[in-house]
Amino acid sequence: MQDLQLDFFDVPSPCRGVCKSDDKGYCQGCFRTREERFGWKELNNSEKQRVIKLCLQREKRRTAPAKAKVEETLPLIVQPSLLDPQPDNRICDAIDEDDFGDFEL
Numbered sequence: 001m002q003d004l005q006l007d008f009f010d011v012p013s014p015c016r017g018v019c020k021s022d023d024k025g026y027c028q029g030c031f032r033t034r035e036e037r038f039g040w041k042e043l044n045n046s047e048k049q050r051v052i053k054l055c056l057q058r059e060k061r062r063t064a065p066a067k068a069k070v071e072e073t074l075p076l077i078v079q080p081s082l083l084d085p086q087p088d089n090r091i092c093d094a095i096d097e098d099d100f101g102d103f104e105l
Contacts, residue, residue: 011048013040014055031058 015037018029025033032040036051043051 011045011052014052026058031055031062 014030014032015027016029018027020028021034022028027033027037030037032051032055036054040048040051
């Protein structure tokens with residue numbers, strides 16, 4: 001029933017106002033090809049919906065590797081390696097609260 005309603009209304013353009021092509025020829029804002037952008041008004045609603053689905057897939061492909069790369073490097077940054085030198089706690093262990101006298105910590 002939802003698909004039936006979409007046929008009554010024109011599908012709006014996915015343009016985000018960026019209008020710059022990337023190295024693959026996709027718009028950096030909406031991820032449409034040049035042909036998809038220039039021929040938008042001539043497409044029927046089902047063709048427009050198909051283009052929007054393609055744009056969403058292109059956007060996911062573009063952002064997925066970047067997210068995966070950050071998630072891969074994050075554990076390396078957060079978790080110390082066994083090869084990293086351990087902090088020297090001997091100095092901290094040698095200082096006792098009594099060494100500070102009446103000074104409150």
